[in-house]
Amino acid sequence: MKHGTSNGKHRIAASCILGLTVGLAAGLAAGPAAAHEGEETGDWRYGCRRGVEIPAGSIVSELRERSESLTFSPIVDQIATRFTQANLDDYLRDLSGMNSVLVGGVPYTFATRYSYSTGGEKSWQYAYEQLLALGYQVRYQNYTRSGHALKNIIATIPGQTTPNKIYVLGGHLDSISQNPTSSAPGAEDNGSGSAAVLAAAVALAGERFSSTIELVLFTGEEQGLYGSQAYVNEALSQGRDIESAVTMDMISYTTTDYGVLIEGETAWSSLMQSMADATDHYTSLDREFSYFSFGSDHVPFQDAGIPAILAIDLDWDEYPYYHRTTDTYEKTNPAFATEIGRAALATVAQLAGPLGPATDVPSAGGQPWSLSFSPNPARSWVSITLANGRPGLEAGLLEQGVRIYDVRGREVRHLVPAADAGGMRIEWNLEDGEAQPLRTGVYWARANGASGRLLIVR
Numbered sequence: 201m202k203h204g205t206s207n208g209k210h211r212i213a214a215s216c217i218l219g220l221t222v223g224l225a226a227g228l229a230a231g232p233a234a235a236h237e238g239e240e241t242g243d244w245r246y247g248c249r250r251g252v253e254i255p256a257g258s259i260v261s262e263l264r265e266r267s268e269s270l271t272f273s274p275i276v277d278q279i280a281t282r283f284t285q286a287n288l289d290d291y292l293r294d295l296s297g298m299n300s301v302l303v304g305g306v307p308y309t310f311a312t313r314y315s316y317s318t319g320g321e322k323s324w325q326y327a328y329e330q331l332l333a334l335g336y337q338v339r340y341q342n343y344t345r346s347g348h349a350l351k352n353i354i355a356t357i358p359g360q361t362t363p364n365k366i367y368v369l370g371g372h373l374d375s376i377s378q379n380p381t382s383s384a385p386g387a388e389d390n391g392s393g394s395a396a397v398l399a400a401a402v403a404l405a406g407e408r409f410s411s412t413i414e415l416v417l418f419t420g421e422e423q424g425l426y427g428s429q430a431y432v433n434e435a436l437s438q439g440r441d442i443e444s445a446v447t448m449d450m451i452s453y454t455t456t457d458y459g460v461l462i463e464g465e466t467a468w469s470s471l472m473q474s475m476a477d478a479t480d481h482y483t484s485l486d487r488e489f490s491y492f493s494f495g496s497d498h499v500p501f502q503d504a505g506i507p508a509i510l511a512i513d514l515d516w517d518e519y520p521y522y523h524r525t526t527d528t529y530e531k532t533n534p535a536f537a538t539e540i541g542r543a544a545l546a547t548v549a550q551l552a553g554p555l556g557p558a559t560d561v562p563s564a565g566g567q568p569w570s571l572s573f574s575p576n577p578a579r580s581w582v583s584i585t586l587a588n589g590r591p592g593l594e595a596g597l598l599e600q601g602v603r604i605y606d607v608r609g610r611e612v613r614h615l616v617p618a619a620d621a622g623g624m625r626i627e628w629n630l631e632d633g634e635a636q637p638l639r640t641g642v643y644w645a646r647a648n649g650a651s652g653r654l655l656i657v658r
């Protein structure tokens with residue numbers, strides 16, 4: 201078995217960044233490597249993943265303890281379906297500098313997301329704005345480490361019945377390389393996990409759950425898990441009840457194993473099983489379990505006694521471009537990343553108690569009209585179909601048309617069906633009333649008392 205302990209695969213004597221032995225790297229105290237080894241805590245579990253010897257028998261193909269299997273709601277099936285490769289790929293291209301993005305309305309291309317750089321700060325704003333556009337409550341969590349002011353980005357879906365219980369889905373947004381202030385594309389590490397968090401935000405938009413879900417993009421991970429530590433510290437100091445955390449780090453690389461490593465500890469066995477159940481239910485991935493947790497954002501949660509697991513490629517330790525300027529988009533496999541991300545999302549969505557989409561748009565009620573959209577999410581156009589069980593109402597529809605509202609309830613467009621479609625279908629180019637393209641986000645369409653939710657993704 202490839203991930204067994206007999207071949208010494210995990211006994212890598214390379215430093216985080218420079219590819220040297222650990223002993224040599226220790227002499228480079230002034231370089232970025234020095235800030236990278238978790239030196240502030242002196243705890244190697246807060247340092248880098250390379251150069252750590254994984255004890256024999258830690259990685260196994262079967263759980264040591266079985267729990268009751270998770271049963272997935274049809275609502276989670278829907279959410280998982282909306283977690284698409286197209287969305288993940290788009291965010292991954294944004295984050296790794298393949299796409300020009302808008303940050304504060306100004307075009308920007310990411311060369312680095314290093315926490316101590318302008319690119320890092322732009323990435324925080326980018327993530328914040330993307331999540332805001334999807335209709336979320338979003339906040340920055342400000343924290344200071346090593347003299348640097350840093351921010352995590354947190355989007356919240358408040359729980360309907362047990363809002364104090366919080367389920368976290370997260371990944372680190374920051375990147376590093378041997379030249380981190382100018383070039384650290386961080387496509388695999390961890391544009392992949394960050395893109396999965398953002399694609400999960402698309403899939404979850406408008407959904408409701410019994411408990412609260414927080415989508416968290418951590419920063420300062422590469423300096424010593426600073427962001428996840430800050431998140432956990434704040435939660436503990438505020439008495440917030442974090443039920444569990446699923447974090448993703450390096451989920452887009454596969455060379456010989458098409459699978460996910462679910463990294464936890466014995467105490468978190470049931471969460472490990474939930475992720476395995478989701479993997480089996482929603483993906484074609486192999487999965488293995490590691491009972492040896494280190495070097496990523498799950499560790500601070502575990503150290504606070506919170507169930508937490510890491511989802512990471514089975515082949516993560518074979519990635520040749522780890523922490524290098526060559527960790528670029530074309531090295532990644534977005535289809536593979538979509539599978540890992542989908543399993544992580546389904547795990548959290550099921551555990552949080554899915555209730556289905558919000559229906560908080562006022563409705564005139566009473567009339568058997570329905571609205572549907574294809575495609576949804578829409579990127580450049582959408583076909584809106586209206587159906588009703590009462591023939592003869594088309595004339596009224598022609599007069600009233602379909603009104604489109606943004607998440608704040610502002611009407612952004614009034615569409616009138618073409619007569620040749622029998623009044624029942626509208627093709628729309630996603631422009632507002634002033635012929636401006638509508639931004640990424642959730643919109644509501646209303647017609648004759650029916651309403652429907654449309655997601656526009658640019």
Ligand SMILES: [Zn+2]
Binds near residue numbers: 372389421449450
């Ligand atoms: Zn990472």
